[in-house]
Amino acid sequence: MSWEIVIGLEIHAQLATTSKIFSGAATRYGAAPNSQASLVDLGYPGVLPVLNEGVVDMAIRFGLATHCQIARRSVFARKNYFYPDLPKGYQISQYELPIVHSGHIEIVLDDGSVRRVGITRAHLEEDAGKSLHEDFQGLSGIDLNRAGTPLLEIVSEPDLRSAREAGTYMRAIHTLVRYLGICDGNMQAGSFRCDANVSVRRQGEAKLGTRAEIKNLNSFRFVEKAIETEMRRQIELIEDGGRVVQETRLYDADRDETRPMRSKEEANDYRYFPDPDLLPVVIADERIARVEAAMPELPHAKRERLMQQYGLPAYDADILASSRALADYYDALAKATKAKPKMAANWVIGELTAALNRENREIESSPVAPADLGALLDRIEDGSISGKMAKEIFEALWRGEGPVEKIIRERGLEQISDTASIDALVQKVLDANAEQVAQYRGGKMQVLGFLVGQVMKASQGKANPKQVNEALRRLLG
Amino acid sequence: MHRHTLAESAAALAAGSISSLELTRHYLDRIERLDGRLNSYITVTAERALEQAREADRRIARGEKAPLLGVPIAHKDIFCTAGVRTTCGSRMLDGFVSPYDATLVERLERAGAVMLGKTNMDEFAMGSSSETSFFGPVRNPWNLDCVPGGSSGGSAAAVAAGLCAAATGTDTGGSIRQPAALAGLTGLKPTYGRISRYGMIAFASSLDHGGSLTRTAEDAALMLGAMAGFDERDSTSLDEPVPDYAAEIGKPLGAVTIGVPEGFFDDGLDAANASAVRDAITVLEKLGADCKPVELPNIHLSVPTYYVVAPAEASSNLARYDGIRFGHRTSAPVADLNDFYMRNRGEGFGDEVQRRILTGTYVLSSGYYDAYYIKAQKARRLISRDYAEAFAKVDFIAGPTTPTPAFRLGQKTSDPVEMYLNDIYTIGADLAGLPAISIPCGFVGGLPVGLQLVGPHLSEGPLLRLAHHFQRATDWHARFPAEFD
Numbered sequence: 001m002s003w004e005i006v007i008g009l010e011i012h013a014q015l016a017t018t019s020k021i022f023s024g025a026a027t028r029y030g031a032a033p034n035s036q037a038s039l040v041d042l043g044y045p046g047v048l049p050v051l052n053e054g055v056v057d058m059a060i061r062f063g064l065a066t067h068c069q070i071a072r073r074s075v076f077a078r079k080n081y082f083y084p085d086l087p088k089g090y091q092i093s094q095y096e097l098p099i100v101h102s103g104h105i106e107i108v109l110d111d112g113s114v115r116r117v118g119i120t121r122a123h124l125e126e127d128a129g130k131s132l133h134e135d136f137q138g139l140s141g142i143d144l145n146r147a148g149t150p151l152l153e154i155v156s157e158p159d160l161r162s163a164r165e166a167g168t169y170m171r172a173i174h175t176l177v178r179y180l181g182i183c184d185g186n187m188q189a190g191s192f193r194c195d196a197n198v199s200v201r202r203q204g205e206a207k208l209g210t211r212a213e214i215k216n217l218n219s220f221r222f223v224e225k226a227i228e229t230e231m232r233r234q235i236e237l238i239e240d241g242g243r244v245v246q247e248t249r250l251y252d253a254d255r256d257e258t259r260p261m262r263s264k265e266e267a268n269d270y271r272y273f274p275d276p277d278l279l280p281v282v283i284a285d286e287r288i289a290r291v292e293a294a295m296p297e298l299p300h301a302k303r304e305r306l307m308q309q310y311g312l313p314a315y316d317a318d319i320l321a322s323s324r325a326l327a328d329y330y331d332a333l334a335k336a337t338k339a340k341p342k343m344a345a346n347w348v349i350g351e352l353t354a355a356l357n358r359e360n361r362e363i364e365s366s367p368v369a370p371a372d373l374g375a376l377l378d379r380i381e382d383g384s385i386s387g388k389m390a391k392e393i394f395e396a397l398w399r400g401e402g403p404v405e406k407i408i409r410e411r412g413l414e415q416i417s418d419t420a421s422i423d424a425l426v427q428k429v430l431d432a433n434a435e436q437v438a439q440y441r442g443g444k445m446q447v448l449g450f451l452v453g454q455v456m457k458a459s460q461g462k463a464n465p466k467q468v469n470e471a472l473r474r475l476l477g
Numbered sequence: 478m479h480r481h482t483l484a485e486s487a488a489a490l491a492a493g494s495i496s497s498l499e500l501t502r503h504y505l506d507r508i509e510r511l512d513g514r515l516n517s518y519i520t521v522t523a524e525r526a527l528e529q530a531r532e533a534d535r536r537i538a539r540g541e542k543a544p545l546l547g548v549p550i551a552h553k554d555i556f557c558t559a560g561v562r563t564t565c566g567s568r569m570l571d572g573f574v575s576p577y578d579a580t581l582v583e584r585l586e587r588a589g590a591v592m593l594g595k596t597n598m599d600e601f602a603m604g605s606s607s608e609t610s611f612f613g614p615v616r617n618p619w620n621l622d623c624v625p626g627g628s629s630g631g632s633a634a635a636v637a638a639g640l641c642a643a644a645t646g647t648d649t650g651g652s653i654r655q656p657a658a659l660a661g662l663t664g665l666k667p668t669y670g671r672i673s674r675y676g677m678i679a680f681a682s683s684l685d686h687g688g689s690l691t692r693t694a695e696d697a698a699l700m701l702g703a704m705a706g707f708d709e710r711d712s713t714s715l716d717e718p719v720p721d722y723a724a725e726i727g728k729p730l731g732a733v734t735i736g737v738p739e740g741f742f743d744d745g746l747d748a749a750n751a752s753a754v755r756d757a758i759t760v761l762e763k764l765g766a767d768c769k770p771v772e773l774p775n776i777h778l779s780v781p782t783y784y785v786v787a788p789a790e791a792s793s794n795l796a797r798y799d800g801i802r803f804g805h806r807t808s809a810p811v812a813d814l815n816d817f818y819m820r821n822r823g824e825g826f827g828d829e830v831q832r833r834i835l836t837g838t839y840v841l842s843s844g845y846y847d848a849y850y851i852k853a854q855k856a857r858r859l860i861s862r863d864y865a866e867a868f869a870k871v872d873f874i875a876g877p878t879t880p881t882p883a884f885r886l887g888q889k890t891s892d893p894v895e896m897y898l899n900d901i902y903t904i905g906a907d908l909a910g911l912p913a914i915s916i917p918c919g920f921v922g923g924l925p926v927g928l929q930l931v932g933p934h935l936s937e938g939p940l941l942r943l944a945h946h947f948q949r950a951t952d953w954h955a956r957f958p959a960e961f962d
Contacts, residue, residue, distance in 0.1 A: 039577060043797040045570065046557045046579060046676040048711050078793050080841070082818055089796020142801070271841035273850060276683035276790055278712050 002203045005231045006211075007166045007196060008120075008158035009223075011173055012151050013183040014127070014191040015058050021126050021150035022049030022092060029189045033143035037129075041148040043087030048277050051076075055124055055150045056281060058182040059099045060291045062152060065180055065298055066119045068103030070288055076124075076278045080271040085129035085142050093153075095272040098123035099281060106300065107172045108318075109165065117169050118157030125151050146190075152182070158197065158208065163227035167220050170194060174220075175299050179324040193218040196227055199244065200234045209234070210244040214251050214258055226251035230258045302327050310334060310341035319349050325363045329370055336374030339381040347373060351391065355398055368397045375404040383464060389413045417464040419471070422455075425463060426471045429454045440476055448472060478503050479639030480957055483548055483696035486642050490537060490547040497537070497547030500642075501530035501591050504549045508593065508640050511961060514621060517634035519554045519612045520562050521594035529591040536589070544699055544723075546589030551641040553632050554595035555602055556582050556687075557676040565678045566598040566610040566628075569798045569805045569825030579676020580708045581645060581687050588703035593641050597631030600827045601795065602652055602680040604628050605899040608890055609829045616886070617660060618958040619924050623883035626656030626899075632690045633660035638961040643691040643700055649680050650783050651878075651903025653688045654915035658878035658927020661917045661956060663944065664690050665697040667937050669910030670715035672701075673708030679794040681787035682713075684907045693954055694916065694944035698722035701937060717935060725938035726945040733943065735761055736771025736871035741902055747881040753919030753926040754877045757947070760918075761875060764946050771867045771874060775859040779904040780897060782860065785840050785853035786908070791830075792837025798825060832893065861909040868933040873943060877902050878915040878927030902929060912937045916944050917953035925953070 020027055023040035040047045063070045077095035101121040106114050127149040132141035154173060160166045174192055177183035185192045194217050199209035214230055217223045229251070234244050249258040297305070303321040306312050312320070320330045326348070333344050352373065356366060376393055379385045385393065385408065396407045408414050416422060429451060430437055440447045448469075455468045478500060481489070489495045505523050512518055526549060533547035557563050557575035564570045578586070586592070599609040607615040607630025615630040617623040618638035625634040629646030633656035636644050646653040648666035657664025665688050672687035679685060689700040702723060707716040737758060742751050762768050800806040800821030807820035826834070840849035867874060879899060889896040906913035911931055918928035928947075932940040948954050 042802055044577075044803070045563070045565070045573070045575070045678045045797070046674075048675050050710060050712050080793050080796060082796065082799065084799075084801050084814070087797060087802060089799060090793050269843050271793070271838065271843075271846075273789060273793070273841055273846070276681075276713075277679075 003200050003235050004203050004205070005162060005227070006158045006199050006201065006208055007160035007163075007227060009156045009160070009166060009170060009194050009196055011154040011156075011170065011192070011194040013154060013173075013177045015055050015150040015152055015182055016184050017052055017054050017058075017150055019052060020148035021052050021055055021124065023148050025148065027149050029186070029191075031145055033141070034145060037144035037147060041087065041144055043089070049092060049275075051278060051281070052150065056099070056283065057287075057291050058180070059122060059124055059152055060283065060288055061180045061182055061295060062122055062154070062177065063100035063103065064288070064292055064295060065176055066100075066103040066105050066122075068100045068119055068122065070283060071097060071099050071101065072283055073097065074099040074123075074281045076275045076281070077272045078275045081268050083128070083131075084140065085131045085144070085147070087129065087144060087147055091126060091128060092275055092278070093125035094123035097280075099283075105169070105172055105176065107165075107168050109168060115159075115165065117159045120155045120157050122152050122154045125153055127151050158199075163224040163231065166196060166227055167224040170220055170223055172299075175322055179296055179299055181296065181324075187218050190218060194223060196223060196230075198227055198230045198234070200231055200238070210246050212244060212246065212258070213248045215248055215261065217251060222251060222253055225253070225256065226258060229256055233258060296324065306330070310345070312341060312345050316342070316345040316349060320345065323363065329363050329366070332370035333374055336371045337377040337381070339374075339377035343380070344377060347377065351394055355394075367400055368394070372397050372404060379404060379408065383417060383466075384415050385413060386415060386461075386465070388461075389415070412462070414462065415464050416459055416462045417467055419467070422463055422467050422471050423475065425455050425458055426468065426475055429458060430475060437476065479507055480962070481642070482692045483545070483550075483643045483699055484693070486548050487545060487699065490533075491542070493537065497530040497533040497549075497591060498527065500547065501526050501549045501593070504593055504641055511638060512635075512640060515616050515618060515634045515638055515640070516613050517597055517615050517625075517631040517638070517640060518551065518594045519564055519566070519597050519610075519631070522561055522592055525561070526591050526593050529586075533589055533591060543587070543589035545585065545703055547591060548589070548642050549591040549593045550585065551593045551596045551632060551635050551644040552582060553598055553629050553644065553646050555598060555647050555678045556645060557678065558582050558592070558595065561595065563595065563678070564612070565602070566600040566612060567826065567830070568611040569822075571611065571805065573803055575676075577676065580673035580710060581704050582676065584706070585645070585700075585703050590703070596629070596635050596644055599628035599630065599652075600830050601678070601791070602628040602647055602649055603791070603829050603833055605651070605655055605896050606884070606886075606889065607631060607656070608886065609827055611827060614886055617883045617924075618961050619661065620883065621960075622885050623924065624659070624886055626659035626879070626883065628652040628656075629664075629690060630656050633657060633662055633664075636660070636662055636690050636692065637958060639957065643689060643696055645700075645704075646688055646690050647677060647680075648686045648688055648903075648907060649684045649787060650907055651900035653686075653690060654878050654903050654913060654927065654929060655899055657690050657915040658917075658929075659883040659925065660690075661925030661953070661958075662690050662692065663694050663697050663917070663948075663954060664688065664915045664927075665701060665937075665941070666906065666913050667701060667705065668715065668912045668935050670713050671717075671912070671935070671937065672704045673706075673711040673714045675708055675710040679790075681790040682794060683790060684783075684787055686907065694914070694941050694948055695723070695726060697914065698726050698941045698945070701941070705937075715935075720938045722938055722941055726942045728942060730764055730766070730942065730946045733766045733873065733939075734871045735766045735768045736867050736874045737768055738773050738776065738874060738876050739770045740773065740776065741876040745880050745898070745901065746877055747921070749921040750877055750879070750881055750926050753921060754928055757918035757928040758875055760947060760950055761943075764950060766943075768875070769871070771871055773860075773863045773867060773874075773905065775856065775863050776905050778856045779860055779908055780901055782853045782856040782908060783900070783904045784836070784897060785849045786857060788833040788837030789841050789850055790837065792834045792841065795826075795830070795834055798822065800825065829893070857908050860905055864905070864909045864911060864931075864933075872932070873940065874931040876929055878929040879903075882921045882924035882926055906931050910934070912940050914940055914944050916947060917956070918951070919953060920956075925956075
């Protein structure tokens with residue numbers, strides 16, 4: 001009997017604001033513990049939250065990009081529970097009335113087919129602080145820098161049917177929020193993380209199985225591995241006559257297993273109720289229109305445009321559209337060069353990406369600007385440098401050795417392509433290799449390769465090979 | 478000097494006939510001599526007060542004008558005051574020194590007021606007698622065996638006994654008006670959002686109102702003018718212009734219609750209290766008011782509604798007192814995190830606070846939320862609608878502030894519900910967020926009786942004017958407890 005796996009993801013995207021959702025404190029990552037916590041974040045007596053309006057526009061942007069309904073009135077609620085890194089004893093979130101709901105996103109599966117994944121809702125909330133259980137000799141440290149950081153929690157429908165699909169969906173959302181400029185997507189820093197709800201049922205069964213929630217998955221690979229592992233656990237459990245319990249589990253990547261969370265949080269009754277310190281968020285149509293007018297081109301549209309405008313194959317368009325910054329770079333490059341768009345794409349996907357990966361840099365901080373790379377491609381296009389030289393020049397550009405023309409000049413890399421000079425070089429080689437010339441003339445055509453090599457060597461690689469070939473054939477008569 | 482109203486002191490200071498230093502020393506001296514009998518202050522900030530007084534005198538000498546320049550007042554210890562202990566009447570915050578000033582404190586300071594200290598109160602403003610304070614009960618200057626009401630009982634006792642010119646208070650279910658009535662004072666609770674809640678330690682956020690306890694309506698107008706106005710740090714603060722209340726009260730009364738909820742005059746209202754209030758309504762009629770009966774059909778739901786909404790919000794608002802970042806922390810060894818929480822909170826909070834946290838936790842818990850919290854919200858809307866409908870017909874509503882005059886210490890501590898019923902006439906205006914004032918209107922057995930006037934949203938100007946005209950026609954507000962004169 002075969003099994004079907006049913007997955008829904010809850011993605012927490014940290015919104016890219018400079019200050020917190022309910023206080024003016026900064027949200028910079030990596031600051032000294034508790035240096036970015038204001039009295040509001042610390043939950044001091046008498047302080048009150050004031051909504052950072054920037055997060056509302058960001059949520060609207062996400063809602064528009066995922067075909068969601070934008071709630072004209074949404075309400076902040078308090079989720080009550082005690083934990084040392086939750087200063088107020090409640091988290092301000094949205095419960096019954098989220099800001100965005102009932103939408104979908106289309107993802108492209110490995111086989112090229114398109115799957116529509118429902119977005120149940122996306123709501124605004126504040127993050128908690130961090131508990132640090134190491135380095136304190138049996139005590140716990142609390143860092144409240146993260147407390148009050150704005151989050152958009154994106155809840156999908158249970159529409160995903162494999163670990164791979166879940167990973168693809170998570171990547172699509174990751175690409176989207178970065179496109180929208182609402183989240184930096186930095187998974188190491190915890191700006192983008194997810195919980196996975198996983199259940200299994202026998203193929204054909206209509207009723208959903210009991211689900212387990214795997215918490216805090218902060219890489220695409222872990223999401224896929226954790227779901228895979230959890231699925232196997234549930235199937236084995238049921239096949240052995242057991243039953244899945246609804247619970248929260250953690251994924252241990254080292255052991256590749258999921259295990260129940262120790263905390264008693266499961267038993268919590270969060271006693272949600274509307275936060276009386278905050279007014280309902282009322283959104284007028286004009287505001288939505290304003291946000292819509294400022295929407296960037298979205299990944300799907302961008303991919304289509306790259307294929308149409310530049311005639312790129314789907315594979316190239318996919319890669320270039322996977323990040324707004326990469327696509328922006330490509331657009332700028334295509335504009336800056338007379339070279340063929342496909343060649344420009346090859347350079348971005350190949351040489352440039354390899355260099356970025358080598359130094360672990362983002363495209364935004366590429367030392368080679370689109371204009372510089374464009375100038376380099378122009379030189380290839382007009383035949384004044386060879387592909388091999390181009391690579392050398394690219395490396396020099398990367399090291400900041402100056403504009404393309406300067407590098408070519410300083411290194412004497414300019415290709416020799418005037419007929420007179422080439423003819424002179426060729427004649428010299430022919431004179432020095434009478435034996436091979438005789439062989440060629442006697443019908444041994446393979447010797448031509450040897451002669452080309454000799455000419456190239458004599459020119460220190462600078463002669464245009466195509467012209468050398470022509471000259472040899474001409475002069476050998 | 479201590480019998481002067483705030484307005485009289487402010488005028489004398491501005492005229493230079495007394496100095497702020499003299500006046501401040503006078504009050505500090507009285508606090509020193511007399512407060513042992515009342516326990517109205519938790520903290521006296523003598524040095525700071527003298528410093529502020531000297532500064533006020535320098536400003537006066539420079540010819541500066543500010544409405545309260547040099548006038549010594551006291552703050553209920555629910556308002557955060559930078560560098561000064563702010564306890565909220567609780568062991569939980571016994572050692573808590575606030576790092577910042579409440580907006581209200583900041584604004585009164587800007588208006589020139591001198592802070593004498595922080596007044597005693599029911600713990601976290603939960604009570605109607607000022608007996609739940611960790612710092613001991615407050616006594617009523619009119620009769621030391623009686624309570625001054627609560628929760629702003631310390632402010633009421635201090636103003637009534639001449640230990641400050643005026644004091645701030647907060648009103649969630651009647652905590653300004655009820656003690657004002659029991660201590661023979663004018664207690665004003667303006668419209669919800671009129672005064673910023675920033676820095677006012679939260680009890681029940683949707684019901685908490687800042688306000689004042691003063692000798693007269695004129696004083697209340699001066700205080701309100703200094704305290705009111707939009708504050709971007711409080712999302713529920715009203716962005717509405719602040720009228721010149723002191724000018725408003727001087728205008729003629731004009732034709733006003735006053736509704737009297739006849740339902741208030743039932744068996745629950747002490748007969749002598751009732752007749753004092755009836756007499757006061759006659760005075761209002763003599764002033765030209767057209768008084769007629771008005772219906773508030775759902776007002777009987779106000780106490781039960783309040784005792785769902787207020788504890789629900791309180792249970793959440795008080796969750797931050799966990800002993801981790803500030804506040805009481807147990808000295809006993811603890812087994813685990815839960816034990817740590819339980820000891821900190823069990824030791825730090827008194828019985829009434831714990832009772833309300835438990836009640837609030839219960840009404841919000843799953844399975845009970847709809848039956849209690851949601852139902853209470855519906856009742857709250859009905860009560861607000863009743864007022865709105867009444868104010869379509871009348872300008873004000875007049876009635877008793879409390880069922881009885883001040884009761885004896887300990888008389889109601891064993892029966893919480895009996896204690897809660899003290900606020901039966903005041904809670905409605907809190908639920909509806911309406912401005913309301915209590916003014917002295919008589920004495921029963923040597924104890925003051927209060928008349929409550931309620932107006933529609935943002936009608937503080939006309940409301941204070943009505944109270945002011947009443948006080949020009951009567952002298953109940955001018956009486957002073959003999960023992961403290």
